[in-house]
Amino acid sequence: MKEPLHVAISGAAGQIGYALAFRIAAGDMLGSEQPVALRLLEIPQVVQSLEGVHMELQDCAFPLLQEVVTTSDTEEAFNGCDIALLVGARPRGPGQERKDLLQANAAIFSAQGRALDAVASRQVKVLVVGNPANTNALIASSNAKRLNPQQFSAMTRLDHNRTKAQLAARLQCSVREVKRVTIWGNHSATQVPDVTQALIADRPAWPQLDHGWVEDTMIPLVQQRGAAVIKARGASSAASAASAIMDHVRDWVQGTAPGDWVSMAIPSDGSYGIETGLFCSYPVVCRDGRYNIVPDLAIEEPIRKRIKATVAELLEEREAVAALLKPS
Amino acid sequence: MKEPLHVAISGAAGQIGYALAFRIAAGDMLGSEQPVALRLLEIPQVVQSLEGVHMELQDCAFPLLQEVVTTSDTEEAFNGCDIALLVGARPRGPGQERKDLLQANAAIFSAQGRALDAVASRQVKVLVVGNPANTNALIASSNAKRLNPQQFSAMTRLDHNRTKAQLAARLQCSVREVKRVTIWGNHSATQVPDVTQALIADRPAWPQLDHGWVEDTMIPLVQQRGAAVIKARGASSAASAASAIMDHVRDWVQGTAPGDWVSMAIPSDGSYGIETGLFCSYPVVCRDGRYNIVPDLAIEEPIRKRIKATVAELLEEREAVAALLKPS
Numbered sequence: 001m002k003e004p005l006h007v008a009i010s011g012a013a014g015q016i017g018y019a020l021a022f023r024i025a026a027g028d029m030l031g032s033e034q035p036v037a038l039r040l041l042e043i044p045q046v047v048q049s050l051e052g053v054h055m056e057l058q059d060c061a062f063p064l065l066q067e068v069v070t071t072s073d074t075e076e077a078f079n080g081c082d083i084a085l086l087v088g089a090r091p092r093g094p095g096q097e098r099k100d101l102l103q104a105n106a107a108i109f110s111a112q113g114r115a116l117d118a119v120a121s122r123q124v125k126v127l128v129v130g131n132p133a134n135t136n137a138l139i140a141s142s143n144a145k146r147l148n149p150q151q152f153s154a155m156t157r158l159d160h161n162r163t164k165a166q167l168a169a170r171l172q173c174s175v176r177e178v179k180r181v182t183i184w185g186n187h188s189a190t191q192v193p194d195v196t197q198a199l200i201a202d203r204p205a206w207p208q209l210d211h212g213w214v215e216d217t218m219i220p221l222v223q224q225r226g227a228a229v230i231k232a233r234g235a236s237s238a239a240s241a242a243s244a245i246m247d248h249v250r251d252w253v254q255g256t257a258p259g260d261w262v263s264m265a266i267p268s269d270g271s272y273g274i275e276t277g278l279f280c281s282y283p284v285v286c287r288d289g290r291y292n293i294v295p296d297l298a299i300e301e302p303i304r305k306r307i308k309a310t311v312a313e314l315l316e317e318r319e320a321v322a323a324l325l326k327p328s
Numbered sequence: 329m330k331e332p333l334h335v336a337i338s339g340a341a342g343q344i345g346y347a348l349a350f351r352i353a354a355g356d357m358l359g360s361e362q363p364v365a366l367r368l369l370e371i372p373q374v375v376q377s378l379e380g381v382h383m384e385l386q387d388c389a390f391p392l393l394q395e396v397v398t399t400s401d402t403e404e405a406f407n408g409c410d411i412a413l414l415v416g417a418r419p420r421g422p423g424q425e426r427k428d429l430l431q432a433n434a435a436i437f438s439a440q441g442r443a444l445d446a447v448a449s450r451q452v453k454v455l456v457v458g459n460p461a462n463t464n465a466l467i468a469s470s471n472a473k474r475l476n477p478q479q480f481s482a483m484t485r486l487d488h489n490r491t492k493a494q495l496a497a498r499l500q501c502s503v504r505e506v507k508r509v510t511i512w513g514n515h516s517a518t519q520v521p522d523v524t525q526a527l528i529a530d531r532p533a534w535p536q537l538d539h540g541w542v543e544d545t546m547i548p549l550v551q552q553r554g555a556a557v558i559k560a561r562g563a564s565s566a567a568s569a570a571s572a573i574m575d576h577v578r579d580w581v582q583g584t585a586p587g588d589w590v591s592m593a594i595p596s597d598g599s600y601g602i603e604t605g606l607f608c609s610y611p612v613v614c615r616d617g618r619y620n621i622v623p624d625l626a627i628e629e630p631i632r633k634r635i636k637a638t639v640a641e642l643l644e645e646r647e648a649v650a651a652l653l654k655p656s
Contacts, residue, residue, distance in 0.1 A: 022347070022567040026356055052561020056568035059553065061489040061496075061503040161389040168389075175389040225387065233380020239350040240384035 004035040004066045006121070008081040010112070011088020011130065012040035012070075013050040015238035020085070020245055025057055025065040029246040030253065037067035041077035042088070074115040082121050083253075085245060086112060086140065089130025099320050102132060106321040109136040113143030120147075125289075127248055128154040129241065133187045134265045134279040135317040141267065141279075142325045149277070150290070153252070154265035156183040156191065156281040158237065158244035162222050163193040167200070170218070171208060177201045182283040183263040184303070185310025186317075191281065192306040193222040197297060202259070215302065256286045261294050269293065272307070278314050332363040332394045334449070336409040338440070339416020339458065340368035340398075341378040343566035348413070348573055353385055353393040357574040358581065365395035369405035369416070402443040410449050411581075413573060414440060414468065417458025427648050430460060434649040437464040441471030448475075453617075455576055456482040457569065461515045462593045462607040463645040469595065469607075470653045477605070478618070481580070482593035484511040484519065484609040486565065486572035490550050491521040495528070498546070499536060505529045510611040511591040512631070513638025514645075519609065520634040521550040525625060530587070543630065584614045589622050597621065600635070606642050 007024055011017050017040070023029065024036060038057070042050045050070045057068050071077050078084060090104045109128070116124060124147065128137035133154035141152040160183050168175045179199040184192035195214060198205040221228075229237045251262050265281040268274040271293045272282070284291040299307070318325070335352055339345050345368070351357065352364060366385070370378045378398045385396050399405050406412060418432045437456070444452060452475065456465035461482035469480040488511050496503040507527040512520035523542060526533040549556075557565045579590050593609040596602040599621045600610075612619040627635070646653070 018567060019347070019350070022571060023351060023354070023356075026351070026571070028351075028354055028356065049561050052557050052559075052563075053567075055553075055557050055560055056565055058493045058497070059486065059490045059557075059565070059568040060571040061492045061506075062571075063502075063504045066502070158387065162387045164389045165386045169386070174391075174394070176391045178389075225383075229380050229383050229387075231380075232383055233377050235380075237384055237387065239346060239381075240387040243350060243354070243388040243390075 002034055004037045005030060005083060006037045006039060006081040008039040008041060008077045008084045010041040010077070010086050013042045013046045013053055014088065015235065016087050016129065016241045016245075018053060019239040019242035020087070021053060021057060022060065023242060023246060025060065025062040027064050029249055032064070035064050035066045038065065038069070039077040039081060040068065040070045041074065042070070042072055044072040047072050074112060075119050078112075078115050079119045080121055081124055083249060084116060084120060084124055084126045085129065085249070086126065086136070087129045087245075089136065102135065102317060102320045105130065105132065105136055106139050106324040109139040110143045110324045113140035116140065117144035117146050122147075124151055125249070125252060126152045127245065128152070129245060131187070132317055134281075134314055135321060137265065137279045138318060139321060139324055149267040152267070152279070153248070153291075154187060154279050154281075155244060155248055156187050156263045156265050157248040158241050159183045159187065159191055159193060159222055160263040161240075161244055161247065162225050163195065163218075166218050166221060167195055167198060167205060170213065171200055171205065173200055178205075179260040180283070181263075182261070183281045184307045185281055186314050187265060187281065188310075188313065189223050190306075190310040190313045191223055192303060192310055193219050194303050196300050196303060197283075251286050252291060253289060255288070256284075261285050264291055266291060266293075271295065272299065274307070274311055275315065278311070278318065280311065280314060330362055332365045333358060333411060334365045334367060334409040336367040336369060336405045336412045338369040338405070338414050341370045341374045341381055342416065343563065344415050344457065344569045344573075346381060347567040347570035348415070349381060349385060350388065351570060351574060353388065353390040355392050357577055360392070363392050363394045366393065366397070367405040367409060368396065368398045369402065370398070370400055371416070372400040375400050402440060403447050406440075406443050407447045408449055409452060411577060412444060412448060412452055412454045413457065413577070414454065414464070415457045415573075417464065430463065430645060430648045433458065433460065433464055434467050434652045437467040438471045438652045441468035444468065445472035445474050450475075452479055453577070453580060454480045455573065456480070457573060459515070460645055462609075462642055463649060465593065465607045466646065467649060467652055477595040480595070480607070481576070481619075482515060482607050483572060483576055484515050484591045484593050485576040486569050487511045487515065487519055487521060487550055488591040489568070489572055489575065490553050491523065491546075494546050494549060495523055495526060495533060498541065499528055499533065501528055506533075507588040508611070509591075510589070511609045512635045513609055514642050515593060515609065516638075516641065517551050518634075518638040518641045519551055520631060520638055521547050522631050524628050524631060579614050580619060581617060583616070584612075589613050592619055594619060594621075599623065600627065602635070602639055603643065606639065606646065608639065608642060
């Protein structure tokens with residue numbers, strides 16, 4: 001049996017964490033041959049509830065699950081961890097301004113960045129899910145001076161998967177046949193779902209699509225899908241977010257499927273005219289545990305305009321938390 | 329690609345259903361080569377919430393998930409289904425007597441048995457999870473005259489997994505090394521967790537165990553584990569119950585591991601002196617989609633006494649719902 005990989009989950013007693021921990025323990029993220037040790041992190045107020053999650057994980061008798069640690073101590077959770085899933089974040093309170101929310105989370109994620117820097121594996125892969133995810137990832141990365149910013153990412157995979165599913169439903173094909181959709185920019189309502197490069201059964205989808213449907217129906221639907229789920233289910237997306245987290249990490253670790261790419265929010269290298277260092281969602285191909293931005297795509301004018309707007313939002317978010325961004 | 333198997337889940341918008349549907353769609357129950365179609369059944373009051381679950385399932389872009397149907401119509405849910413997971417049941421209301429609860433559920437499960445009889449696949453496998461699970465399975469089976477009672481089962485796998493985990497923790501070994509634990513009897517507080525036959529790394533566990541610990545600590549702990557989880561987590565076992573459901577069905581369909589057995593509540597054939605036809609948990613080996621009771625085990629006297637008590641409870645439960653048991 002291989003050595004276990006240590007996976008830390010913050011916000012582990014929340015709905016996403018609950019949907020996530022059991023699937024990771026079952027081998028869904030890292031494969032049926034890879035033992036795992038879970039480090040479940042929560043704020044002190046809910047550590048008792050986390051103990052209930054721990055009991056249930058034990059009760060599953062998962063063959064791959066070698067250890068579970070529950071804690072409210074960030075350094076204990078991140079100590080030696082190979083993969084850190086930063087799910088927990090401060091939600092917006094009643095009457096709270098967006099700027100206050102950004103700063104409240106910036107404080108959490110700068111502390112987590114410092115803790116990762118201090119105690120995580122030197123090869124740790126970090127995925128930020130808690131919103132505002134892109135800017136939280138920027139802050140965590142900026143506060144982890146000895147780690148490479150490329151070890152950090154923020155999640156747009158749920159939006160990516162939603163785009164694939166909408167395209168498959170529209171063209172009445174299986175999601176297995178849909179490739180090369182992209183989410184550009186910020187994980188927010190300004191995100192840019194882009195199907196201009198998409199393939200269906202290895203043939204271009206764009207000539208088969210009503211472009212008015214894409215602009216007026218599909219893009220807003222994907223952008224506002226989270227709210228629609230809350231309305232129908234009476235609770236925010238949890239199991240689908242957990243599933244996207246596992247897809248994101250699995251592809252990052254094991255590589256993307258041949259001929260396809262995925263969307264990840266990662267530090268920009270200036271590609272496609274986006275400011276270097278900003279955490280922005282791009283189409284990427286993963287190999288050998290690293291991601292590379294897909295180069296040289298022709299960007300249609302309506303998409304270019306949308307990217308400009310989402311990047312402007314990212315710059316504003318960065319400005320709002322500038323005091324917590326250490327020079328790297 | 330194979331033809332999809334149709335899996336029906338009752339109570340699909342509840343916490344167990346929510347933990348279950350996504351893992352089945354991911355291939356955790358039937359394997360990574362087996363497409364699935366999900367039929368999600370709920371009472372009319374929560375069908376809208378079920379629609380939110382449907383949206384999230386779509387948003388996962390699961391390659392194996394070919395179709396999702398949400399409905400409050402039992403026959404629509406069970407039409408042609410290959411596997412029926414009967415999770416939904418009436419919980420005990422304030423001040424309600426046990427007998428009233430048995431009868432309320434008997435009405436639900438007799439209707440579901442008739443619907444399965446009318447429209448399910450002739451090879452359907454039925455797992456009853458909703459409590460009182462053994463007696464509900466007996467009622468459903470009795471009302472499905474054209475199906476073999478051996479196509480029905482009730483779940484004691486969560487108790488089985490809990491017993492494995494407690495034994496592994498006590499003997500400081502991996503759950504992978506624990507084999508041949510048994511749950512006898514009713515899925516209730518009278519259940520009998522039996523480790524007298526257990527193997528640890530293929531050697532008998534019994535000589536290594538403090539028998540006082542087994543009697544006074546382990547057995548009550550497993551019997552009352554559900555209440556302990558509720559106390560810690562503030563909610564009843566959901567993800568661990570879902571995981572046990574998948575283990576139960578996977579082993580039933582694909583066969584139990586060589587040298588091991590599992591616990592399933594199934595119609596007694598009179599083995600170990602238990603009344604024929606009663607749904608009772610036994611140690612079973614599964615091969616070719618069928619289960620067989622492990623024969624000729626030597627039963628220790630304390631275990632024999634406990635089995636007598638749990639079977640007496642099953643007989644009482646049957647008596648309370650006698651009016652709804654059709655002659656088979």
